[in-house]
Amino acid sequence: MQARPTRRFALTEEVDFIVVGSGSAGGILAKELSTAGHSVLVLEQGPRLQQSQFEHDEYKHVFQGGITSNRPVTWRRSADQEARTGDGQLLYASLVGGSSVHFTANFWRLREIDFIEASRIGGVPGANLMDWPITYQDLEPYYTKVDWEIGVSGAPGPFDPPRSRPYPMPPLPVKSSGVLFERGARKLGWHPQPAPMAINSRAHNNRPPCQQCGYCMLFGCEYGAKSSSLATVIPIAEATGRCEVRPESYVTRVETDDRGRATGVVYFDAQGREQRQRAKAVVLSCNGAETARLLLLSSSSRFPQGLANSSGTVGKYLMLNGNTTAMGQFEHPLNEHKGAQVTRMLWDFYETDPKRGFYGGGGMDARYQTWPIVFALSGLPPNSPQWGREYTRLLREYYTRQMTVAGHTTSLPVETNSVSLDPTVKDERGLPAMRITYTDHADDVKTMQFMVDRSKQILEAAGAKQVWGPDAQVQNFAAHLLGTCRMGKDPRTSVVNSDHRSHDVPNLFLCDGSSMVTSGRGQPTMTIMALAFRAGERISNLARRGEI
Amino acid sequence: MLTDPTSRRAFLAAAGAAGMTWLLSDLGAIDEALAHAGHAASLPRPAEFVNLSAADGADIEALMSRIITSDDGPGAKEAGAVYFLDKALGTFMAPQKDGIVAAIAEMRKQAAAKWPGTTSLAALTPAQLDEFLKGQEEGPAFGQLRFVTIVGTFANPSWGGNKDLVGWKLLGHEMKPMFQPPFGYYDAQPQGRS
Numbered sequence: 001m002q003a004r005p006t007r008r009f010a011l012t013e014e015v016d017f018i019v020v021g022s023g024s025a026g027g028i029l030a031k032e033l034s035t036a037g038h039s040v041l042v043l044e045q046g047p048r049l050q051q052s053q054f055e056h057d058e059y060k061h062v063f064q065g066g067i068t069s070n071r072p073v074t075w076r077r078s079a080d081q082e083a084r085t086g087d088g089q090l091l092y093a094s095l096v097g098g099s100s101v102h103f104t105a106n107f108w109r110l111r112e113i114d115f116i117e118a119s120r121i122g123g124v125p126g127a128n129l130m131d132w133p134i135t136y137q138d139l140e141p142y143y144t145k146v147d148w149e150i151g152v153s154g155a156p157g158p159f160d161p162p163r164s165r166p167y168p169m170p171p172l173p174v175k176s177s178g179v180l181f182e183r184g185a186r187k188l189g190w191h192p193q194p195a196p197m198a199i200n201s202r203a204h205n206n207r208p209p210c211q212q213c214g215y216c217m218l219f220g221c222e223y224g225a226k227s228s229s230l231a232t233v234i235p236i237a238e239a240t241g242r243c244e245v246r247p248e249s250y251v252t253r254v255e256t257d258d259r260g261r262a263t264g265v266v267y268f269d270a271q272g273r274e275q276r277q278r279a280k281a282v283v284l285s286c287n288g289a290e291t292a293r294l295l296l297l298s299s300s301s302r303f304p305q306g307l308a309n310s311s312g313t314v315g316k317y318l319m320l321n322g323n324t325t326a327m328g329q330f331e332h333p334l335n336e337h338k339g340a341q342v343t344r345m346l347w348d349f350y351e352t353d354p355k356r357g358f359y360g361g362g363g364m365d366a367r368y369q370t371w372p373i374v375f376a377l378s379g380l381p382p383n384s385p386q387w388g389r390e391y392t393r394l395l396r397e398y399y400t401r402q403m404t405v406a407g408h409t410t411s412l413p414v415e416t417n418s419v420s421l422d423p424t425v426k427d428e429r430g431l432p433a434m435r436i437t438y439t440d441h442a443d444d445v446k447t448m449q450f451m452v453d454r455s456k457q458i459l460e461a462a463g464a465k466q467v468w469g470p471d472a473q474v475q476n477f478a479a480h481l482l483g484t485c486r487m488g489k490d491p492r493t494s495v496v497n498s499d500h501r502s503h504d505v506p507n508l509f510l511c512d513g514s515s516m517v518t519s520g521r522g523q524p525t526m527t528i529m530a531l532a533f534r535a536g537e538r539i540s541n542l543a544r545r546g547e548i
Numbered sequence: 549m550l551t552d553p554t555s556r557r558a559f560l561a562a563a564g565a566a567g568m569t570w571l572l573s574d575l576g577a578i579d580e581a582l583a584h585a586g587h588a589a590s591l592p593r594p595a596e597f598v599n600l601s602a603a604d605g606a607d608i609e610a611l612m613s614r615i616i617t618s619d620d621g622p623g624a625k626e627a628g629a630v631y632f633l634d635k636a637l638g639t640f641m642a643p644q645k646d647g648i649v650a651a652i653a654e655m656r657k658q659a660a661a662k663w664p665g666t667t668s669l670a671a672l673t674p675a676q677l678d679e680f681l682k683g684q685e686e687g688p689a690f691g692q693l694r695f696v697t698i699v700g701t702f703a704n705p706s707w708g709g710n711k712d713l714v715g716w717k718l719l720g721h722e723m724k725p726m727f728q729p730p731f732g733y734y735d736a737q738p739q740g741r742s
Contacts, residue, residue: 055704056704056723057703057704057706058702058703058704059699059703059704059707060704063699064640173729173735174729174735175729175731175732175735176730176731176732176733176734176735178735179734179735179737180734211725211726211727212726212727212728212729212731213724213725213726213727214727330734332732332733332734333720333732333733334731334732334733334734335720335722335731335732336731336732337721337722338722338727338731338732339727339729339731372702372703372715372716372719372721373698373699373702373703375719376616376698376701376702376719377695377698386694387614387615387616387681387694387697388614388615388617388678388681389617389619389620391615391616392616392617392619392620392623392718393620395616395718395719396620396621396718396719396720399719399720399721400719400720400721400732
C-alpha cells in the first residue's frame with residue numbers, strides 16, 4: 001500500500017526545498033510543496049521502517065529506547081546550575097514520520113482564546129505571554145485539512161471552536177475508561193465528550209480502521225490506522241516524483257552565503273560521511289527542541305549567536321505542557337489494554353479563570369498507559385507491597401481493573417526556559433548536546449494540581465474503590481516541545497513571521513512546535529499539522545511569485 | 549485462555565468476523581506482520597543457562613520466585629524470568645554481569661551466616677527466602693533484582709522470559725493483533741454507553 005520513493009537527487013543538484021525532519025510538520029510540508037510542483041528533499045535523521053516492522057514490544061519501546069531519539073540531552077532547572085544527562089528527558093521519535101509515528105493521537109484544536117490570550121487577560125508576571133500573529137479563523141481551514149487529509153475521528157462537543165466541516169469519521173468505540181469518565185464527570189455537572197483522535201474509526205483515504213490492538217502511545221501502528229505522516233502524507237509526496245525522503249541523514253548545519261541567504265545544509269549520511277546538499281530554500285521541521293539546536297549550531301561570523309537569532313530568542317520560551325495523572329481502581333474488569341489509548345475527554349476547565357487565583361487551564365482524558373512492565377513496576381497504589389505473595393495477588397486483581405485520568409495543561413512562555421548548546425557534553429559526532437533549562441512557572445504547577453484534584457474527583461464520582469495519584473511538581477520530562485522559535489510580527493521579539501519565514505534569513509523557514517506562541521492546553525500536534533498545511537501553501541505561493 | 553494469538557488462522561477468523569474484508573485483500577502484508585509477532589511468541593526455551601552458572605541461575609530463580617510468587621498460580625519461576633536475565637547478560641546487560649555474580653555470592657554468604665550450612669539460596673524454604681529478601685529490601689541489589697524479575701515475567705517472550713505468556717496470563721493482559729468492543733465490563737453495559 002505504501003508508495004515507494006521514486007526520486008533521487010544528486011548531491012550536486014540544487015533542489016527547490018530541503019525540509020529537515022519528516023514528522024508532523026515536515027511530512028506535511030513535503031507533501032504540500034511537492035504536490036504544488038516544487039522539488040523537495042526531506043532529510044530525516046532516523047531510519048525508515050515499514051509498517052510491518054512496528055512491534056508490540058513494551059520492553060523495547062518503553063525501556064530500551066525503541067524508536068525514540070537516543071541523542072544526549074542535559075537538563076537543569078535554572079541557569080545557575082550545571083546541566084547533567086539523566087536529570088531530565090525529552091521524548092521524541094527518530095525515524096521517518098518522526099513523533100507522529102509514536103504519538104497517542106489526541107488531536108485537539110486550539111480555541112480562539114489561545115491565539116489572543118495575552119491581549120485578553122493582560123500579562124502574567126514572570127512570563128512573556130504574547131498574542132499570535134494569526135487567529136483561530138486564519139488557521140481553521142487548515143485544521144479542517146488535517147481532519148480530512150490526515151484523518152481525525154470525533155464528534156462535536158460543547159466547548160469546541162467553530163468548524164467549517166464535520167469530522168470525516170465518527171468517534172472510536174468507547175472503552176470502559178470512557179464510560180466511567182463520562183459517568184463521573186456528568187455526576188459532577190461537567191461535559192465529557194468523545195476524544196478527537198488521529199486514528200481511523202473506519203476506512204478513510206485508503207487506510208484501514210483501527211484494529212483496537214491497544215498499542216498506540218509510544219508505538220508505531222502496523223495497520224496504518226493511526227494518522228502519522230508516514231502513513232498519510234509522505235507516500236503522497238513521494239508519489240509526485242518530485243520528493244525524496246533520505247533517512248539516516250543527520251543535519252548539523254544550515255549554510256549561508258555572504259548575502260546572508262541559506263544555500264543548503266551539511267549532514268552526516270547513513271555511512272557517517274559528511275555531505276552537502278544545496279537548495280534554493282531550507283525548511284526546518286525538526287521539532288521544538290532540535291530546530292532551535294540546529295539554528296544555534298549554524299552560527300557563523302555573520303550570525304554569531306546562531307542563525308535567524310538577531311532577536312536572541314531562538315531556543316527561549318520553551319513550553320512543555322503540564323501533564324498529570326490520577327489512577328482509579330474499579331470493581332469489575334475494564335481491560336484497558338484493549339482499544340485505542342483514549343476515547344473520552346473534557347474541556348470544562350479550559351479557560352483561565354481569575355477566581356482560581358492563578359493563570360492556566362487544561363483538559364482531561366481517560367486513558368490506558370500502564371503496560372504490563374510499567375504496571376508491575378509502579379502501577380499499584382502507594383503503600384502496596386512491592387514483592388511477595390500479596391504483591392502478586394494485587395497484580396492479578398488490579399491490572400484489568402484500573403484506569404488513568406490524565407490532565408493536560410498550559411505552559412507559560414518563560415524566557416529562562418530554554419534549549420541551548422551544552423558547553424561540555426557532546427553527541428556521537430562531537431557536536432554540543434542539547435541543554436534544557438526548565439522550571440515550570442508557579443501558575444503552571446498550580447494548574448497541574450488543580451487538574452490532579454479534578455481528575456481524582458471524576459474517578460471518585462465514577463465509583464472507584466480506590467483513587468490515587470502524585471501531586472503536581474516541576475517537570476523534568478517532556479514529549480511536547482514548543483515555543484522556541486516563536487512566530488510574531490516583531491523581529492525583535494520573535495523568530496519567524498506569520499509565513500514561518502525567519503525574520504533574518506529570507507529563504508529559511510521554520511515550522512513545527514517551535515513556531516507556537518502559546519502552548520494551548522496540552523495536545524499540540526493537531527495545531528502543528530495545521531500550521532504546516534498553512535505554511536506549505538504560503539511558502540509555495542511565495543516561491544511561485546519569485547519572492548523567496 | 550490465549551491459545552496462539554499470532555496464528556494466521558485465528559487472525560483471519562477474527563478479521564472475517566469483524567467484516568474486515570479490506571484486510572483480506574493484502575494477505576502478504578498480514579503474513580509478514582504475523583511472522584514478526586509469532587517470532588516473539590514462539591522462541592524455544594534454552595536447555596540450560598548460557599551466561600549464568602547453573603548454581604547462580606538456580607539461586608536467582610529462587611529469589612525471583614518470591615518476588616512474583618507461585619503461591620496462587622504460575623509466577624516468575626514458571627515464566628522463566630531468570631532466562632531473560634541469562635539472555636540479557638550476553639547482550640545489553642553484559643557489563644553488569646560481574647556485579648550480579650558478585651552480588652549473588654555475597655547473598656549466599658549472608659544466607660550461610662543466618663542459616664549455617666546453607667550453600668545455595670535455592671535450598672532455602674519459601675519462608676526462609678521471604679525472610680531473607682526482607683533483609684535485602686534496602687540493599688543495593690534488591691531494586692535490580694526486582695526489575696529483572698518484572699521484565700523477565702512481563703516482557704515479550706522474545707526477550708527470554710514470559711514463557712507460555714505466563715506473565716500476561718497472570719495479569720489478564722491479552723496480546724492479540726486486534727480486539728473488538730466491548731472490551732470490558734463497563735462498556736458492555738447498555739446503560740453505560742452513550
